[in-house]
Amino acid sequence: xxxxxxxxxxxAVILILIPSTIVGAQDESPITDDEVNALAEELxxxxxxxxxxxxxxxxxxxxxxxxxxxxxxxxxSEKQIKEFFAEQYGDQVMAVPPRRGFNWLIYVLPPLVVxxxxxxxxxxxxxxxxxxxxxxxxxxxxxxxTPEEIIDEIEKDLRRKA
Amino acid sequence: xxxxxxxxxxxxxxxxxxxxxxxxxFSKESAFLxxxxxxxxxxxxxxxxxxxxxxSELFTGQKVTxxxxxxxxxxxxxxALLLLLMGVVPLTMWGATTARSLETIVRxxxxxxxxxxxxxxxxxxxxxxxxxxxxxxxxxxxxxLFDTINSIRLRSRIHKETTWKAVNNLVRHNxxxxxxxxxxxxxxxxxLGIIGIEMFQTTTQGMVAEGESLNLSGYTFTYEKLTxxxxxxxxxVATASILISRDGKELERVxxxxxxxxxxxxxxxxxxxxxxxxEDLYIILVDWLEITSEGATFKVxxxxxxxxxxxxxxxxxxxxxxxxxxxxxxxxATQTIKGDA
Numbered sequence: 001x002x003x004x005x006x007x008x009x010x011x012a013v014i015l016i017l018i019p020s021t022i023v024g025a026q027d028e029s030p031i032t033d034d035e036v037n038a039l040a041e042e043l044x045x046x047x048x049x050x051x052x053x054x055x056x057x058x059x060x061x062x063x064x065x066x067x068x069x070x071x072x073x074x075x076x077s078e079k080q081i082k083e084f085f086a087e088q089y090g091d092q093v094m095a096v097p098p099r100r101g102f103n104w105l106i107y108v109l110p111p112l113v114v115x116x117x118x119x120x121x122x123x124x125x126x127x128x129x130x131x132x133x134x135x136x137x138x139x140x141x142x143x144x145x146t147p148e149e150i151i152d153e154i155e156k157d158l159r160r161k162a
Numbered sequence: 163x164x165x166x167x168x169x170x171x172x173x174x175x176x177x178x179x180x181x182x183x184x185x186x187x188f189s190k191e192s193a194f195l196x197x198x199x200x201x202x203x204x205x206x207x208x209x210x211x212x213x214x215x216x217x218s219e220l221f222t223g224q225k226v227t228x229x230x231x232x233x234x235x236x237x238x239x240x241x242a243l244l245l246l247l248m249g250v251v252p253l254t255m256w257g258a259t260t261a262r263s264l265e266t267i268v269r270x271x272x273x274x275x276x277x278x279x280x281x282x283x284x285x286x287x288x289x290x291x292x293x294x295x296x297x298x299x300x301x302x303x304x305x306x307l308f309d310t311i312n313s314i315r316l317r318s319r320i321h322k323e324t325t326w327k328a329v330n331n332l333v334r335h336n337x338x339x340x341x342x343x344x345x346x347x348x349x350x351x352x353x354l355g356i357i358g359i360e361m362f363q364t365t366t367q368g369m370v371a372e373g374e375s376l377n378l379s380g381y382t383f384t385y386e387k388l389t390x391x392x393x394x395x396x397x398x399v400a401t402a403s404i405l406i407s408r409d410g411k412e413l414e415r416v417x418x419x420x421x422x423x424x425x426x427x428x429x430x431x432x433x434x435x436x437x438x439x440x441e442d443l444y445i446i447l448v449d450w451l452e453i454t455s456e457g458a459t460f461k462v463x464x465x466x467x468x469x470x471x472x473x474x475x476x477x478x479x480x481x482x483x484x485x486x487x488x489x490x491x492x493x494x495a496t497q498t499i500k501g502d503a
Contacts, residue, residue, distance in 0.1 A: 033367040033459075044227045052229075095229035097214070102222050106214045110207045110236040117199040125184045125192055 036069050039078055043068075046089035053093075185257070188264045193251045200240050200247070207236045234360070238291075242298055245353060248346050249275075249302035252309035271308060275301035292361045295353065302350045306343050333484065341485025348478030355471025358441070362466045367448065369459040379464050381443065382407045386415075388450055388458055398422040402447050402458055406436055418447040418460070441466040 040054035045061050053061055053068075064085075071081045085093045097103035171178075184191045211228045218226045253267050278300035279293040287293060310332075318328040333340045366378045375384040386403040393399055401419035405412060416434030423430070434445040442465045450458035 033369075034365070037365070037367055042231075044229065050227065050229075090225060092215075092225040092227050095227060096232045097218070097226040097228065102218060102224075103226065105217075106210060106228065106232065109210050110203075113206045113210075114203050114240070117203050121195055121199050124195060125187055 031069050031072050035072060036065050039068055039072070039081060040065050042095050043082065043085055044093050044095060046093050052095075186260070188254055188261055190251065190254045190256045193247060193254055197244070197247055197251075200244050204237050204240050207240075208233065211236070241353075242295060245295070245298035245302050245350070248349065249298065249305040252305050252343065252346075267308075268305075271304045272297075272301055275304050287362075289361060292357055295357050299350045299353045299357075302346060306346050306350075310340070310343055334489065337487055337489055338485045341481045341483070341487075344481025344484055345478050346481075348474045348476070348481055351470050351474030351477060353474070354467050355469070355474060358467025358470070359465050364464045365462065367459065367461040369449075369457055371457045376460060376462055378462050380408055381413075381464070383445060383460065383462055385458060385460065390450075396424045398424065400447065400450065402434075402450075402460070404434055404445050404460070406443060416443075416445055418445045420447050437469065439469055442468045 037054040041052050043053040043064075045051040045053055045056040045058065045064075047060055048056060048058065051061075053064055068081060071084065076084070082094065086098070091098055091103075097106055099107060184195065186192065211232055214228050215226050218224060249271070250264070250268060253264060253271075275297055279287075279297045282293060282296050287296070313332055314325060314328045317323060317332055318325055321328070321331075323331065364379045366376055368376050370376060370385045372385055372387055375382045377383070384405040384407065386405055388400060388402045390398065390400045399419065399421050401417050404416050404418060406414050406416060414436045416436055417432075418434035419432045421430045421432065422428075431446055436443040442463075444463040444465065446461045446463075448459040448461050
């Protein structure tokens with residue numbers, strides 16, 4: 001009976017201590033929300049499309065944020081945590097596609113677009129046109145038309161088309 | 163639809179070629195051409211970013227996300243070039259501008275505009291990309307103002323008009339040009355807002371008990387109390403009271419909250435906002451302890467220069483109105499045609 005009393009007392013002490021230890025551990029957690037969010041904003045919710053993990057309101061995402069907190073506490077690096085999430089939920093959780101295989105296309109295409117554009121512009125500038133911009137629009141001997149004459153011509157054209 | 167449009171474009175390719183030859187790289191025509199190239203490249207890069215997840219899934223079966231970091235790094239340099247072009251275009255001429263004549267004025271204005279990043283550096287801005295963008299923005303603003311002020315002075319002198327009348331006549335006779343300049347100014351100011359939010363936004367999140375505070379960028383946000391109550395229109399309204407202070411001085415009390423609609427089972431977040439010309443402070447009530455209401459989680463954002471984005475947008479709209487407003491000539495022509503008909 002005496003032994004039972006001691007066991008009961010020990011159990012009571014443990015039951016009292018455990019919650020306070022957990023609360024104490026939570027209060028003294030060295031990882032702030034800001035540290036978790038800094039990493040979470042570079043990961044995407046695997047369930048809701050195109051929602052960054054730091055602002056996702058679902059319970060699943062809250063759990064994933066807690067998971068990030070745990071990993072940081074364990075001393076994992078940013079890269080390790082990202083790779084862990086990519087392995088678990090696929091490449092879609094990364095904010096940008098990882099640089100491998102087919103994904104290289106998205107890194108090659110933008111500079112290629114600009115390069116092709118530059119070549120086209122370089123070819124257009126200096127390419128002989130039907131009429132040179134620098135060429136006079138009227139013959140040298142001819143008197144240039146006054147603005148009123150030009151407006152008259154335009155109005156005549158408009159009337160003809162109407 | 164895309165193939166049909168492309169087919170039409172290719173079919174009429176020869177008709178679409180310009181009848182003019184662009185002779186100088188430094189002419190207004192060249193600037194417009196490069197401007198079109200930059201806008202088209204930005205459009206194509208965005209299209210690639212949007213379509214890539216679908217294409218990737220189609221070919222590899224693997225879904226990928228193309229998020230903001232891709233767009234920022236791929237289009238950022240092109241936007242910087244657009245800012246540079248916005249500064250250079252008002253200084254170029256139709257037909258041909260020699261490199262030498264353009265260089266003199268561009269160098270002068272670029273040197274004066276350098277004062278802006280130097281001031282920013284003194285104020286503590288150290289990111290080179292922010293300093294470069296600030297320089298480009300002020301160069302574009304200076305070039306636009308330089309050309310406008312020059313034109314006003316010239317017109318005022320030649321026509322012996324007052325400054326206000328000269329401005330009025332200049333804009334009335336060339337709405338598209340000065341409307342375009344207003345759009346340039348608007349975009350430059352919007353650029354300031356974008357730099358502020360993209361490069362200098364700070365944020366924090368934390369759970370605090372009543373009377374406790376969160377700190378961010380020199381500001382203190384003290385959580386005073388939370389009231390939660392049902393309203394007759396079927397809402398559960400939670401409102402927190404937050405006192406914003408800086409260096410011990412009380413600035414403003416804001417009330418972030420959340421409305422829960424019982425019928426639709428949806429929540430609507432209402433941020434507490436302190437807005438000034440220099441920066442905005444947003445406080446969002448993220449969560450709170452239902453039973454005691456003693457502890458609540460807040461997310462705080464400090465968005466520097468964000469209001470310049472809205473001011474720039476208003477100027478951009480004004481510029482568009484000025485550029486599109488029908489001039490006297492257009493109205494007269496319409497009346498003549500109506501009269502003849």
